[in-house]
Amino acid sequence: MSELPVVVVGAGPVGLAAAAQLLERGLEPLVLERGDRAGAAVAAWRHVRLFSSWSELVDPAAGRLLEPTGWIRPDSSGYPTGHEWAESYLRPLADALGGRVRFGAEVVGVARRGRDRVVDSGRDAEPFSVHVRAADGAEERVFARAVIDASGTWVGVNPLGGEGLPAIGEAAAADRIVYRVPDLGDTATRDRYAGRHIVVAGSGHSALTALVALSGLTEQDSSTRISWVLRRGGIGNTFGGGEADQLPARGALGKRAQAAVEAGLITVVTGFRTETVERDAAGRLTLVSAAGQRLEEVDEVVTLTGFRPQLAWLSEIRLELDPTLQAPVRLAPLVDPNVHSCGTVYPHGAKELAHPEQDFYLAGMKSYGRAPTFLAQTGYEQVRSIAAELAGDHEAAARVELILAETGVCGGAGLFDDEDSAAGGCCGPAEPEVLTLSAPPARGN
Structure with a gap:
């Protein structure tokens, strides 16, 4: 099988970094991307500025691949938007990889050639059979010696409903609910x-970004009002580590959100787990909590409760996933906010990302399952280690080549975007702050 490529699913930051790392190791990558360009998901949040600087957003192997092409490395101290990251790095990187990246190629299934999930006999001797559907509906199989799934979680948004399922009435109110950070630069x-x-x-962080942006509308027009709904009993460490965060822009984001709350631009509604979405004759919404609390006269809902991995197309692959997070079982304890409250993740690689299916890996945001706080640097370290392992360099695969920035947050629960984590963790327990629900006073449309 050595003549076969390593298939990488997804031409986002981690998928393209995987291709660069593999190529540098003498392995042939084939990146399959269902979108029509590199960084298609990144382009969907083009207006959002990252809190990682350019120095942390360029994979080392990718940078080495780009340098001979005349690519101009962005100022390392700058903080790009999603659009700038895609245009100034991801698309040039895909161009440098050339025909090794295929667009309009959606992976709809992966299996072992001639074997379903149940069959043991000869399994590891067979290549992977990657089923691909083109934009025109044509289907084909691509054989691979290994597969790295870096397809992300962008399409797997968590719902507004507090049970992990859509609230009753959530689907019927879809015209008033969005699951992305609004682009207020669009008229x-x-x-x-x-x-x-x-x-x-x-x-x-997505919710904090939206709150900061929307609070600007309130400053300009007092008829705009913002209610921030939290499932947890209090704000706690939601604003992050502030000046103690080793990613300064991440700390500054939390401080701006906190300032907007303290200025009265945002009304905080805590302990509210949405169970039902009601709609009146005028089309306005009422959110009803599991405890019967009501948040009335709502015009628009911005739901930013995290993401989850899409696993249905991996049904024939033998995965070993944590039952809580849906992350690889060796990685889950490092990222589980129920037991790891500090929000800082230790570097990890091929060993933690391995599955019973030999030479199959989840990488990037998808490897975190339902856990939050993923950084591009984490994904780059993952694929560096995976490429080394696939090339037979087990020493390099096991070596840690990254030190991640501390969050400055410690001792509290609820680092999870869907806010279900238990109190306590790696840095000790914290008493939850309990606030009383208070709906904002009604104002006109």
Whole structure:
């Protein structure tokens, strides 16, 4: 099988880094991307600025591949938007990889050639059979010596409902609910939210980004009001580590959100787990919690409660996933916010990402399952280790070549975007802050 490529699923930051790392190791990668360009998911949040600087967003092997092409490395101290990351790095990297990247190629299934999930006999001797569907509907099989699934979790958004399933009425209110950070630089989007009662649900960095952006509307127009819905009993460490965060932009984001709350631009509604979404004759929404609390006269809902991996197309692959996070079992204890409250993840590689299916790996955000706080650097370290392992360099695969920035957060629960983590963790327990639910006063449309 040595003549076969290593198939990489996804032409995002981690998938393209995997290809560069493999190529540097003398292995032939084939990147399959269902979108029409590199960084298709990144382009969907093109208006959002990253809190990692350029120095942390360029994979080392990818940088070495790009340098001979005349590529100009961005200023390492700058913080790009999603658009800038895609245009100035991901697309040039895909161009440098050339025909090793195929667009409009959706992977719809992976198996061992001639074997379903149940069959043991001769399994590891057979290549992977990757089923691919083109944009025109044509189907084919691609054989691979190994597979790295770096397809991410962008399409696997968590719902508004507090049980992990959509709330009753959530689907019927789909025209008033979005699951992405709104782009207020777009006139039509800005007009949609200005002068409205907006609910933002979620406690992660996406929610903080949306709150900071939307609070600007409130400053300009007092008829715009924002309710921030948290499932947890109090704000706790939601704002992050502030100046103690070793990623300064990440700490600054939390401080801006905190300032908006303290200025009265955002009303915090805690202990609210949405069970039902009701709609009145005028089309306005009422969110009803599992405890019967009501948040009324809602015009728009921005749901940013995290992501989950899409695993259905891996049904014939023998995965070993943690039952809680849906992350590889050796990785899960390092990222599980129920037991790891500090929000800082130790570097890890091929050993932690391995599965019973030999030479199959989940990498990037998908490897975290339902856990949050993933950094590009983490994914780059993952694929460096995987490429070394596939090349037979087990010493390099086991070596740690990355020191991740500390979050500055320790001793609290709820680092999970869907806010279900238990108190305590690696840095000791914390008492939850309990606040009383208070719906904001009603205002006109």
